Every structure is written in structure tokens, then in C-alpha cells.
Amino acid sequence: NAGVTQTPKFRILKIGQSMTLQCAQDMNHNYMYWYRQDPGMGLKLIYYSVGAGITDKGEVPNGYNVSRSTTEYFPLRLELAAPSQTSVYFCASNRRRGVSYNEQFFGPGTRLTVL
Amino acid sequence: DAKTTQPNSMESNEEEPVHLPCNHSTISGTDYIHWYRQLPSQGPEYVIHGLTSNVNNRMASLAIAEDRKSSTLILHRATLRDAAVYYCILTTQGGSEKLVFGKGTKLTVNP
Numbered sequence: 001n002a003g004v005t006q007t008p009k010f011r012i013l014k015i016g017q018s019m020t021l022q023c024a025q026d027m028n029h030n031y032m033y034w035y036r037q038d039p040g041m042g043l044k045l046i047y048y049s050v051g052a053g054i055t056d057k058g059e060v061p062n063g064y065n066v067s068r069s070t071t072e073y074f075p076l077r078l079e080l081a082a083p084s085q086t087s088v089y090f091c092a093s094n095r096r097r098g099v100s101y102n103e104q105f106f107g108p109g110t111r112l113t114v115l
Numbered sequence: 116d117a118k119t120t121q122p123n124s125m126e127s128n129e130e131e132p133v134h135l136p137c138n139h140s141t142i143s144g145t146d147y148i149h150w151y152r153q154l155p156s157q158g159p160e161y162v163i164h165g166l167t168s169n170v171n172n173r174m175a176s177l178a179i180a181e182d183r184k185s186s187t188l189i190l191h192r193a194t195l196r197d198a199a200v201y202y203c204i205l206t207t208q209g210g211s212e213k214l215v216f217g218k219g220t221k222l223t224v225n226p
Contacts, residue, residue: 033213035216042216042217090160104214109156
């Protein structure tokens with residue numbers, strides 16, 4: 001299994017440009033998440049999905065959009081990029097069954113700079 | 116979700132045990148205690164989790180206080196590869212799987 005993969009690894013955007021961060025997982029996980037991490041800080045949840053077709057906002061959703069049409073993919077869309085969106089973005093996934101806890105698996109991250 | 120408090124940084128020597136503390140005085144009876152770590156320039160990785168009893172796995176041990184208001188992650192023999200930021204996180208059993216990350220404890224391991 002490749003686990004959670006993210007593309008691109010690095011990207012520089014100009015203010016006002018748009019882009020999509022790609023995330024894929026091959027573990028048949030029903031839950032997927034997008035986090036951002038600013039320098040020296042912990043991760044903050046942007047959006048998450050409990051299954052194909054179902055998404056919900058996290059702590060910092062403004063300026064982002066998501067969609068989940070399949071189990072495997074969970075892209076994150078940035079519209080009108082702003083310098084405040086300069087950050088490292090992590091995608092994660094886990095399998096949720098009942099009330100038992102299953103660890104989240106994280107991707108390697110996408111480092112985004114908006115100038 | 117209840118809040119956790121961790122020291123900003125800790126230092127250890129290679130091959131010595133490391134005890135990373137976490138305070139969670141407002142923990143509720145259905146909150147799980149999780150530990151994740153983040154190696155430099157990587158995404159976080161799961162370490163261990165527990166509810167009431169102490170837990171052991173191949174990576175670490177988790178010691179939970181009897182009143183559950185604090186816990187300690189124990190690395191039995193630190194290696195250079197254990198240098199990372201360690202996050203202590205609470206989630207509610209049966210609730211959302213969302214993880215709320217604080218700043219964590221930065222562990223430095225000296226050779």
C-alpha cells in the first residue's frame with residue numbers, strides 16, 4: 001500500500017491564483033481530513049469527510065473548498081490565494097467503525113507559499 | 116474537546132528512557148488519550164492511545180494516572196530517530212474523529 005499520497009510536494013502561488021491540492025489513499029478508509037500547519041504551530045483542521053459525498057467544515061475552512069466523489073480521493077481547492085494561506089497542508093485518513101478508535105494516517109504534506 | 120497541557124520542550128540522551136508528561140485536568144469519562152509525533156519535515160504519525168488502563172505497544176508505553184487527569188508517554192530507550200514533536204490529544208469515545216493539535220513537546224535526543 002502507498003498509504004496517503006499528496007501532490008504536489010511544493011508550490012508557489014501568486015496572490016489571487018487558484019489551485020487544487022490532491023490527496024489519495026489506497027487503504028479503503030471512509031474518513032479523510034485536511035489540516036494546515038503554520039510554522040511552529042500544531043495542525044489545524046480545515047475540512048473533513050466521513051464518506052464519499054459527505055464533507056464538513058473544520059476549525060479553519062474559510063478560503064477553501066473540498067469535494068469527495070470517491071472513497072480514494074479528497075482534493076482541497078484554494079480559490080483566490082492569499083498570503084495567509086502560506087502553510088504546510090496535510091491530508092489524513094482513517095477507518096471508522098462504531099465507537100472504536102482507529103489511528104489517522106497522514107500524508108507527507110504539500111508546502112504552499114503565496115506571494 | 117478537553118484541553119491538554121504539555122511542556123514546550125524536553126531533552127534526553129540516546130538510549131535513556133524518556134517520560135513525556137501531559138496534563139488534561141478537564142478530561143471526561145469518555146475521552147480517549149492519544150499521542151502522535153511529528154518527525155522533522157514529515158506528517159504526524161500515530162504513537163499510542165488509551166482510555167483508562169496503561170497501554171504498551173512496540174513504539175512506547177502510555178501510563179495514565181488513576182484520576183485520568185494526567186498521562187505520561189514513555190519511550191523506553193530513546194534513539195536519535197525519536198527526536199520529534201510529540202502531541203497529546205483527547206477525543207471523545209464515539210464522537211468525532213477530529214484531532215485538535217496543540218503545540219506539543221519538542222523532544223531533542225542527544226547522542
